[in-house]
Amino acid sequence: MTEKTYMAGFGGQGIISLGEMWVFCAMKEGLQVTFFPFYGAEKRGGVARASVIVSEKEIASPLVTRADSVVIMNQDSVPIAEEVCRQGGLILVNSSLVKKDPDRPDARIIRIPCNEIAERIGDVRIANMVMMGALSKATGAIRLENLEPVLKSFFPEKKHALIPMNIAAVEAGKQAV
Amino acid sequence: MSEEIRLMKGDEAIGEAAVRAGCKAYFGYPITPQNELTAYMAKHMLDKGRTFIQAESEVAAINMVYGAASTGARAMTSSSSPGISLKQEGISYLCGADLPCVIVNVARSGPGLGGISPSQGDYFQSTRGGGHGDYHTIVLAPKSVQEAADLTYEAFSISERYRIPVLVLADGLIGQMMEGVVFKDEIDPASLPPEPFAVGHQAETGRPNRHVTSINLVPEELEKQNIVRFERYGQVKKELTRYEEVQVEDADLVLVAYGTAARVCLGALQDARRKGLKVGLFRPITLWPFPDAAIGRLAGKGSRFLSVEMSMGQMVEDVRLAVNGRAPVDFYGRCGGMVPSEEEVLAEIERILGKRS
Structure with missing residues (x-):
């Protein structure tokens, strides 16, 4: 199994955190991982993109140019999905902010209202965690089970109070698929 | 080696590996994409009571390395391409004075401010000395966060063994990406044996004067010094040349x-093999010394070669020297910060192998 994912959104949506958390959880599940955030133009409201690969074997190029799955968190990133998704691949769309789907009839497109789900749980900032749950369910690449100890080793201790909310977001994301 | 696997950026993993290798003094100056390395050293070197200085320039930083290395301390600097260019005078002096040190280049695209x-456009600069005069640095080229950590850790002892500066040549992708990494055991700098050339503590020990310098105004003596250094380079070529081979045995084309x-x-x-194309991969880990004998062996077996680089074609010249006319050598590259894709390289493989049949 090798799952190559391309993640895109605007700066501040937690694209980089999502990618980092995805590979951290995958590593804890025993997979090889690589996460490359496109650097240089990081700012709130700017473009945030990341190449993310998890695999059972050695990972070749860290750059995702033919994605098995694409995560699109805002409308402006839709053209990226149209370009980078492989034939018959998977596109996960944050339907709270994406009103017009990618024009890729060959792809499986799943719409997740990440912002609404996150707000219902308590904070729009965990929309990325909702998406992570959805990505896990839709790809089957990683399980994201028994997350509490994993997140405890990921977050510094002062943020541990936020872990139950993050787990709720992941679970809600899984159920939304 | 009780360490568990950690998820880290390449830049930070290089920093942690250097701290564990017993680096006693780090001198840096900010430049993207290696800032996280300098930042990591700022925190962790100071935490351990070692020396960290953000110098006023790259030139100052490399000369501080010269000073620290003269005392026998494990010393290091890092930068990215334009900053490494600024350090070249200092690197030449370090080589002339036979001082060990570690220099990390998390390379970016050029020329100029670029x-x-x-990018891999610094291959010539890295492998041909880079500064003035007759010299080489040892050049180690990691392919992953794990290897960046391992090679940096080892760079210190390699540098001391031969008294030659070691350059770790990474690029912005390796510096910025995160992968799993397991670190080697921590070395206490106090446990390292004293260097025979080190200056300092003369009053306490009463030993004779030692003089660390690259100057020698007597041509007969300077020539002899250079010849002795080149004998050491010969030893490095014999002992240190490293590379990785993947499926080269039956390959019609070796990347x-x-x-x-x-x-x-x-x-x-992997894509080419799935299509039934016999392709292999030869990956130099030491860029200097370049593994020319191993490539020469493959050339003698009838493989042809394709050098793939993030440059307009630099290492390809070393490949051609190693092949020495025994096989065709092609080149494919992207530059300016572009990274070739697997699909582009596959298309080039198909073009070359198609052309031959």
Whole structure:
């Protein structure tokens, strides 16, 4: 199994955190991982993109140019999905902010209202965690089970109070698929 | 080696590996894409009571390395391409004075101020000395976060063994990406044996004067010094040359690539093999000394070669020297911060192998 994912959104949506958390959880599940955030133009409201690969074997190029799955968190990133998704691949769309789907009839497109789900749980900032749950369910690449100890080793201790909310977001994301 | 696997950026993993290798003094100056390395050293070197200085310039930083190395301390600096250019005078002096040190280049695109995206355009500068005079530095080229950590850790002892500066040549992609990494055991700098050339503590020990310098105004003596140093280079070539081979045995075409480009080539190789194309990969780990004998052996077996680089074609010249006319050598590269894709390299493989049949 090798799952190559391309993640895109605007700066501040937690694209980089999502990618980092995805590979951290995958590593804890025993997979090889690589996460490359496109650097240089990081700012709130700017473009945030990341190449993310998890695999059972050695990972070749860290750059995702033919994605098995694409995560699109805002409308402006839709053209990226149209370009980078492989034939018959998977596109996960944050339907709270994406009103017009990618024009890729060959792809499986799943719409997740990440912002609404996150707000219902308590904070729009965990929309990325909702998406992570959805990505896990839709790809089957990683399980994201028994997350509490994993997140405890990921977050510094002062943020541990936020872990139950993050787990709720992941679970809600899984159920939304 | 009780360490568990950690998820880290390449830049930070290089920093942690240097701290564990007993680096006693780090001198840096900010530049993208290696800032996280300097930042990591700022925190962790000071935490351990070692020396960290953000110098006033790259030139100052490399000369501080010269000073620290003269005392026998494990010393290091890091930068990215334009900053490494500024350090070249200092590197030449370090080589002339036979001082060990570690220099990390998290390379970006050039020439000039260029861009901040990954590049392999510093191959010539790295492998041909880079500054003035007759010398080489040892050049290690990691392909992953794990290897960046391992090679940095080892760079200190290699540098001391031969009294030659070691350059770790990464690129912005390796510096900025995160992968799993397991670190080697921590070395206490106090446990390291004193260097026979080290200056300092003369009053306490009453030993004779030692003089660390690269100057020698007597041509007969300077020539002799250079010849002795080149004998050491010969020893390095014999003992240190390293490379990785993937499926080269039956290959009609061997891709030659290092660092990030080698990762891309591995993907292209796997795609090519699925299509029944006999493709191999030869990855130099030491760029100097270059593994020319191993490439020469493959050339003698009838393989042809494709050098894939993130440059307009630099290592390809070393490949051609190693092949020495015994086989065709092609080149494919992207530059300016562009990274070739697996699909592009596969298309080039198909073009070359198609052309032959």
